[in-house]
Amino acid sequence: MRTSKRLASALLAALLLLGTAACSDGGVDSGDGGAENGAVSTSGDLTPTSPEEAAAQETDGAYTDSLPEADFSGSTFGVYTSNNINSWTLPTTLNHAEEETGEVVNDALFARDLWLENRYGVKLDFTVDGTTPAGAMSAPLEKNILAGDESYNLILQDVACVAKPLTMDGCAYPLNLCGGIRLEEDYWMPALNGELKFGENQFLAASAISPRFYGSVYLYLFNRELTVDLGMPDLYELVREGGWTLDRQYELSAEALADLDGDGAYGNGDRYGLCWEVLTPEAVVLGCGYHLVKNVEGQLAFMTGEEGLVDVLMTMGENFHKDYAFQDSGRTKLNVNAILNGGQFLFLNTCTFNLAEYRDFTFDYGILPMPKKDEAQPVHISYAQPWVVVSPVIPVTVTGDALTMTGTLTDAMAAYGYDYLRPAVFDNVIQMKGTRDEQSAGIVDSLFDNVTFELATIYGFGSFYSSFTSAFENNQTANLMSVWAKVQKGADKELARICETYDAAAEKLAGN
Numbered sequence: 001m002r003t004s005k006r007l008a009s010a011l012l013a014a015l016l017l018l019g020t021a022a023c024s025d026g027g028v029d030s031g032d033g034g035a036e037n038g039a040v041s042t043s044g045d046l047t048p049t050s051p052e053e054a055a056a057q058e059t060d061g062a063y064t065d066s067l068p069e070a071d072f073s074g075s076t077f078g079v080y081t082s083n084n085i086n087s088w089t090l091p092t093t094l095n096h097a098e099e100e101t102g103e104v105v106n107d108a109l110f111a112r113d114l115w116l117e118n119r120y121g122v123k124l125d126f127t128v129d130g131t132t133p134a135g136a137m138s139a140p141l142e143k144n145i146l147a148g149d150e151s152y153n154l155i156l157q158d159v160a161c162v163a164k165p166l167t168m169d170g171c172a173y174p175l176n177l178c179g180g181i182r183l184e185e186d187y188w189m190p191a192l193n194g195e196l197k198f199g200e201n202q203f204l205a206a207s208a209i210s211p212r213f214y215g216s217v218y219l220y221l222f223n224r225e226l227t228v229d230l231g232m233p234d235l236y237e238l239v240r241e242g243g244w245t246l247d248r249q250y251e252l253s254a255e256a257l258a259d260l261d262g263d264g265a266y267g268n269g270d271r272y273g274l275c276w277e278v279l280t281p282e283a284v285v286l287g288c289g290y291h292l293v294k295n296v297e298g299q300l301a302f303m304t305g306e307e308g309l310v311d312v313l314m315t316m317g318e319n320f321h322k323d324y325a326f327q328d329s330g331r332t333k334l335n336v337n338a339i340l341n342g343g344q345f346l347f348l349n350t351c352t353f354n355l356a357e358y359r360d361f362t363f364d365y366g367i368l369p370m371p372k373k374d375e376a377q378p379v380h381i382s383y384a385q386p387w388v389v390v391s392p393v394i395p396v397t398v399t400g401d402a403l404t405m406t407g408t409l410t411d412a413m414a415a416y417g418y419d420y421l422r423p424a425v426f427d428n429v430i431q432m433k434g435t436r437d438e439q440s441a442g443i444v445d446s447l448f449d450n451v452t453f454e455l456a457t458i459y460g461f462g463s464f465y466s467s468f469t470s471a472f473e474n475n476q477t478a479n480l481m482s483v484w485a486k487v488q489k490g491a492d493k494e495l496a497r498i499c500e501t502y503d504a505a506a507e508k509l510a511g512n
Helices: 009-022 051-056 104-120 138-146 159-168 190-196 211-215 224-229 235-240 246-256 280-287 307-319 336-341 352-358 400-430 438-446 455-459 464-473 477-510
Strands: 076-081 123-128 154-158 218-223 272-276 293-296 299-302 325-327 345-351 365-368 390-393
Touching: 076 400, 104 123, 104 400, 138 159, 154 159, 154 400, 159 390, 159 455, 159 477, 190 293, 211 352, 211 400, 218 224, 218 280, 218 352, 224 345, 235 365, 235 438, 246 272, 246 307, 246 345, 272 336, 280 307, 280 464, 293 455, 299 477, 307 464, 307 477, 336 345, 345 352, 365 438, 390 400, 400 438, 455 464, 455 477, 464 477
Parallel strands: 076 123, 076 154, 272 325, 272 345
Antiparallel strands: 154 390, 218 345, 218 365, 293 299
């Protein structure tokens, strides 16, 4: 098996220095919950040469070395998953590897499965669905589970399309009821996953069990050549000094706007400050330290009464529809691909999963975190979108000794993922192949220091979330608070219903 090269010590020092400068103590808890400053481990080969070496190598945390011993010899462990998201098959979308290919993430997954079989004596049986769209996966899975089908011990699919409906419809355990899963361990990112709890129950959880977590967070890609041409400040320095804020983004975006073809109107031949997409509004809101719905001491609450949140929403709605900005959607008459490929923009909001799309840009680009609300905000915060993040789902058809085995192996996959899969994705896919300079690589690293979710995105809560997205897409943000006032009663009922559904499911399963 091929081994991946270590980062040069000088580059490592640069990354760590940048991560330290860009982030500070306090604020949001670290999403990765272990590595100082989100630093990537580079000790030892990132892709082991054998299962034995995988367990023995020293990594930052070495969680696999601390796992309890267990022997499930003769058992089969069935896993349902996929390796693509819609039409994309990339290193950040993989969940299983049939063979070694020399691609570091693929080979890390292959090594993981060999390690699991060797350490626990099990036979892994993967079903990799390469044809069913994510939105159509939950219905047949639910039908089979409710019919008593015991084919799968574990389902590895995204939160929004698969994990959410299966958990809500009583087809899956809360992970805290599965013996062997140690949710308090740092490799389960307990601070981050606390945001997904319903009461005491953890039905959904992100982790390094899949490389997709590291493809899920939002960032700003910027045209480096344009910043030089326009005499703009060093944006990396702006991040390091704490000045990369939402107001600064608005100012620079407006400065970049230009009627290049001189026709007195803005069209395909002109230059823009900002290209945003459907999930940008919540990425900005969360980046400023707010939520639409938040877990407050174990209870979910709508946060629309926060004065600061309202201010951010109103100014964002106004600025996102100025001449310098356009949405990457069917609503625009602009040729988005031509504008982006031609470098006729300053900022592009996208997520790490999409970085592969932009590797062929013919101009130099860099990467920035989501802007802070203001300079008083201590850290930059990243939004992880639920159509990419994978949550492990353990069907209710798994019982008795099989449930203990499933919990233990799921836990081991998360630990292995943090020790070996995480650095493979960081060093070889996101940082090095998706960026063109050391400073961007360090910023990509820091994106995962403070990650958060938005429950409204995942559950909708009636028309609460759709009202939010509609307001931004239709330039009606000024009316958002009155719209929310009209839908609040229904949203409250839906939130209560979801909580009651999860509570009832957990109570029933706890008695099994």
